[in-house]
Amino acid sequence: MPATARPVKVLVLGPFAVGKTTFVRTVSEIRPLSTEERMTQAGQLVDDLRDLQGKDTTTVAMDFGRLTLSPEIVLYLFGAPGQPRFHGMVRSLMEGALGGLVLVDTRRIDDSFDAMNLLEEAQLPHVVAVNHFDGSPRYRDAELRDSLSLDDQPLVSLDARRAGSAKHGLIALVQHILDHHRRLEHAR
């Protein structure tokens, strides 16, 4: 990595099994330093697995990916675990972050409120991204905005498994922060 690079930190948040690890893996240029482990019987009692067939691993600490954008910019992606018992860790990860991407599964929309609240509390700019799963219901944007109580935050739709699509989430986030800045400068 170039010695002149400046790190930029972005968080990927969302409920359990929404695709945070997949997102980081898709976007990262390094093999993501993931800490996904097979779920134990004990975890199954705590983590709600309804409608989530095929999920037998979970992130136990965090996912971490890197994306070198230019000799002076390196993007770091941190996917933090979705379970509420990790909120303390998410709060410390949010320090010094540019913003966050909240992933949403349309089968469990309300599960993403938690992550949105954490980002709002920290006053970090964020973008809500619907990660489409095969067989998950599709809704119109207006309906989604309404049920997610979004005012001016952007809402994007992506497929965390595809690089081109996942990148859109990051572009929307940077665009959102830029717009916010311009408005602030204008008001000054």
Add this chain to the structure above:
Amino acid sequence: MTPSRHRRAGMIRSYTVSGGDASATRAGLDAATLLLADPARPLAGLAAHPRRVMDLCLPGALSVSEVAAHLELPGAIVKVIVAGLVDSGHLAPRAPFVPAASPYSTDFLMKVLKALEKL
């Protein structure tokens, strides 16, 4: 416990690794902070773990998280080791970009956006 796919760091207590220190001597070390090693600083006299951190950082900049992952140590412990190396001048930290803290943030954000669109 599930059997690990990784080799565990062994049965060494965290406070042994950190040389007995419980907290980092400097605040502001973030998981995304980049560490730049000074090749002119002598490595002789460093304990095993600080030495391994230097070995990881000398070929190029590396973030605190990556160092932690390579050493298979918790981030908080790595921060203690790194803080010591920063104090002795072995490592120079570069904090993550925060838009509110920089007067040139719009320019920088535009660069990030352009680079992302080009990918």
